[in-house]
Each structure stands twice: as structure tokens, then as C-alpha cells.
Amino acid sequence: MDNNVQDIVSVLSEKLSAVAHVDILNSNEATKKFGNTTFSEPVKLDAAVTITHKSQIPVLLKCANELLFDIHPVSSGRNWGYGSICESLSDRLQILLDLSALKAITPTDKDLGLITLEPGVTQQELYDYLYDNGWDYMVPVTGAGPNCSIVSNALERGYGITPYTDHFAAVTSLKGYVPHPDLCETEYCSYVAVLDKTDKQLADKSFKWGLGPYLDGLFTQSNFGIVSELTVRLAKKRQGFTSFYLQSFRKDNFHDLVDATKDVLQSFEGIVGSINLMDKRRIATMVSENPNGSGNQKVMSDEQLDAVAKQHRIPEWTMVGSIYGEPAIVKSAKTLIKKKLKGKGSLLFSDSFLIKLGKLVTSLLPVGPLKTFQHQLKSLDEGIEIMQGKPNRVALPIAYWENATITPDKASELNPARDNCGLLWYAPLLPMHAASMHKFVSMVRDITPKYHIEPLITFTNLRHDCVDSTVPILFNLQNPDAVTRAKACLNELVESGVKKGFVPYRLNTRQQQELLSNECVAAKSYALIKQSVDPNNILLPNRY
Ligand SMILES: Cc1cc2nc3c(=O)[nH]c(=O)nc-3n(C[C@H](O)[C@H](O)[C@H](O)COP(=O)(O)OP(=O)(O)OC[C@H]3O[C@@H](n4cnc5c(N)ncnc54)[C@H](O)[C@@H]3O)c2cc1C
Secondary structure, eight states, X not given: OOHHHHHHHHHHHHHXXXXXXXXXXXXXXXXXXXXXXXXXXXXXOSEEEEESSTTHHHHHHHHHHHHTOEEEEESSOOOTTTOSSOOOOSSSOEEEEEOTTOOOEEEEETTTTEEEEOTTOBHHHHHHHHHHTTOOBOOOOOTTOXXXXXXXXXXXXXXXXXXXXXXXXXXXXXXXEOOOTTTTTSOBOOHHHHHOOSSSOHHHHHOTTOSSSOOGGGGXXXXXXXXXXEEEEOOBOOSEEEEEEEEEOOSSOHHHHHHHHHHHHHHTBTTEXXXXXXXXXXXXXXXXXXXXXXXXXXXXOHHHHHHHHHHHTOOSEEEEEEEEEOHHHHHHHHHHHHHHTTTSSEEEETTSHHHHHHHHHHHHOOOHHHHHHHHHHHHHHHHHHHHTTOOOSTTGGGGGTTOSSOOOOTTSOOOTTTTTOEEXXXXXXXXXXXXXXXXXXXXXXXXXXXGTOOXXXXXXXXXXXXXXXXXXXXXXXXXXXXXXXXXXXXHHHHHHHHHHTOEESXXXXXXXXXXXXXXXXXXHHHHHHHHHHOTTOOBOTTOO
């Protein structure tokens, strides 16, 4: 450590440990533990501070304002494909603030399904808490798996496929610290919380919008404050549940599938969660190994894809959705959905006799082709767990598609950044019109192979009128050419996409610095707000 770092670390150590236990890592340790991303060289950090009580946050902010260093807060630091920390453009010391040890779970109101979480609470920890304490509610899970924080995912405005898809929409109340030297010592909360004199503050914790200007949203996808807790409205587990899978082996009925998806979502709002539509290649990367060998950065030929598809019986398009409700409602919805999806492909429900029979047979005879079928049924079960709010690692292996050294094992912890996986996301919003979505499919299929990247398409419906497509850009992080190509591929996707109205809902840390113009009124307004709440620019200076 050079002197300046050493001086600052000694001050932090003294002041923070006077409040509660603190662990401080030096530059090498901090960079090794927190600096990895899935798309760049590790981001260099000067130190990392793991605090154990939220009252240490104002102490750190005060020190940063006095000593002028940059703070990068992370909750679980697993923003894979987007980057948890920004590369700094400043010459100040870069201190990572690790909030993962703040693990308080407060049962705000079990009866109402309202729970308050500190930043370090992971999906698995919330799941265990709900299970151990008899809460009949679902965890707002994502594909990022059990070890990811609930708070930071909501702050990134991430989403999942349980009934409350939009994770920040389900946040009813937020507390945090604003970096301004005159404000940082007291925890921010909404007017309603200030006025409410009761212990539980249910008015604040059950009503998202507060009173007066809505400020809580300023803490999301931003650098205006450090969030110390969120209250989340959990979705109740329903007695009835089934998932449906529509497999379409035709190449010419994409329009029909999109129209049917929209129809089902509109007709069964509140009963059917979101619906995913995935193409053949996307499913192939989930169920098979890379036929070209990982790390070689070769796109599967049509023949290779057809061979994988034949072996695993993968259709052109797979539609997956879930029905939640009272058993009688689920039963009726099943019948009506069957009618709506008639003729669109082969339809299967997860509670069907065929699936139950399949599980019995393959468990008794797990040999030959039945082994493949057993594997598929297991993946099916894991997908269903996610839809029912139980976290697992089913989605994570995809990040290892071009990783030549590690074969992912879902039974142990998977961490794509630590394991040097190459991953970027292209995550644009699209209107729910078949013609636009078709144009989008063609665009992705034209662009990505030019850069030796598989065109993998998933559509997730945020509502009946808005779709998000998450296209994973998978590459060999160890090969500099592959990294350059992956970034160029993402750039071309974004540039071509915006001309057609496909605009990302979330950006990686590098794009945040390069893509967003400083000239528009929105950017100028952000800059003015940033200047007012953080005059010394100490918090995540380069974010968005
Ligand atoms: C295979 C795979 C599947 C995925 N599936 C999904 C998915 O289904 N849905 C989805 O949304 N994402 C998904 N992701 C992307 C990502 O991994 C998750 O969104 C993950 O939850 C984000 O990382 P994190 O929660 O550890 O956030 P962190 O890295 O801890 O935080 C992200 C950013 O938020 C800010 N932040 C964090 N905590 C605070 C705080 N307390 N106060 C202020 N700012 C804060 C920081 O600026 C930080 O840079 C997936 C990734 C992979 C590899």
C-alpha cells in the first residue's frame, strides 16, 4: 500500500471499527475478490471495506467527503454481464464498499407478505427464512441464482419470472444514505415514514409512492445514494400451479406464437405470470455441450444445431409460462389456454400425466436415450422451481459455453466472473408486435455470427405490451480477439437496434460511460441532481 492508501485505510479502520466490526482488504486482495468482471481485465481497487452494521455507512461517507476518495457499493457483487463496479475515470483512490454482511431480515408483516431486507440478504437466505418461519410467499428469484442479493437486483431494476416479475415495482419502501456532507449522517426515508409515528410504519411500507415528489426511484440504476434497506411485497404462493410448454417445430408460425402470447397475457392477467419465448439455439446451449468445444469461438453450423436438436428434440421455438391461482382457477385457465394455443405446436403442462409417467420411468431405468430424457425432466423441474420462487443454478451454466477450462457443476457454487467466463448482455425492450420481434430476430441472427457469437434469443414479457429480449453474448475471455469481437458485436447490436426502436433497459458499466450522451435534457438533469446530492462526486462517479 502506498502512503496515501495506508493513511486512508488507517482512518477508516479506526473510525469504522469504533462503530462495529470491519474487515479491510488491501489493493491486491480487493481487486482479486471484487474486481473481476465477465468482460474486462479486473478493475483495480485500492481497498475493500466490509462493514457489519448499517450505521457504518454514514461514517464512511463522511470520511470520503473529507478525504476525497471514490466509493463503489456492492451488495453481492455478482452483476454478471453488466459489471458490479465501474472503471474509474478519476485519479482518486477507489474503495469498494462491501454490503454483503448486512443480513438483517425484518418480518414487517407476515400476514400482508411485507418483508424488509438489508443489502446482503441473498435469494437463498430469504428462501430459507420464509421456509423456516412458515411464510407462504415466494422469493423474487432471478436466473443469477441463490447467492445473489435481492436488494441490488431490485436496485438494478432486474426482473424474474415469478408473478411479481418487475423487482423494483415490488419494492414498497426504501431507506438509504445520500452522500452530501450535510445529509449523509441521517438515514433517508420517504415523507410518509417521517410522518408515521408507529413502530411498524405500515403506511410507508405498504405504499410505494410516498407523499410529494417520488424520490426512492432515484436510488435505482444511479449513483445518488447507498441503500440500507428495502421493503418488498412478496407474491403469495397459490394452492394451484402449473407450467405450460409449447413446442413449435415450424419455422413459419412465429407471428402466431407472438399473438398467442399477447392474447394469453392479456386474457389471464394476474393468473399467468410472464411468458418466455426461446429459440432453438438458446435451448441447445442449455441442454447440450458446445459441439465445437468450449473456447474455440465457433458458431454452431446449421447441421450441428440440427443434430443437437434431433438428439434432444428441441423445437424452433419454445414457449414457457406458468399459471398461479386457486386450483379451480388453474384448472379452468388450463382449459382455456389449451384452446388459445391449439394448432400452434405441441402443448404440455407440468402437472400432466405424461410428465409424471416420464419421471417414474426414467427414475427406474436411467439408461440410453432415457438418460437424456431424465436430464431434460430434471432441467424442467429446476425451471419450475424458479417459477415457484425457489432459487437454483439452472440458468448459470450458459455463462460457461466458451469457457475452455471449467465445466460448470450446478451442485457447487458457480461464479462466472471469478471463473473467467466471457459474458455480456444485450437487453433491449421491444414493443409486443410480431413484426417488430421478427425484425429483431433477423437482426440478431445477421449480426452476431459475423463476430463468431451464437445468436441466442430469449423474449421475456414484462407485460402484454412490452417485451425484453436478453441476448447473452458468450465468448472466450482469455482470447483478446474474442473479447474485442464480443464488444464490437454488442456495439453493432445496440447501434442497429436503436434505429429500429430496440433500446436497452440496462447497460454494462462500460456502455454507461460510452453510450449515453451528455447533451440531452435527461443527462443534464441527472448531472444537476448528482451535483446537488453529491457535490464532491464521491459515490460511483462514472455510473450512468
Ligand atoms: C446466467 C445468468 C442469469 C441471469 N439472470 C438474471 C435474471 O433473471 N434477472 C436479472 O435481473 N438479472 C439476471 N442476471 C444478471 C445479474 O447477475 C443479476 O441481476 C444480479 O442479481 C446482479 O448482481 P448483484 O445482485 O450481485 O448486484 P451488485 O453487483 O451487488 O450490484 C449491482 C450494482 O447496483 C449498485 N448497488 C448494489 N447495492 C447497492 C446499494 N445497497 N446501494 C446503492 N447501490 C447499490 C451498485 O452500483 C452495483 O454496481 C443473470 C446473470 C447470469 C450470468
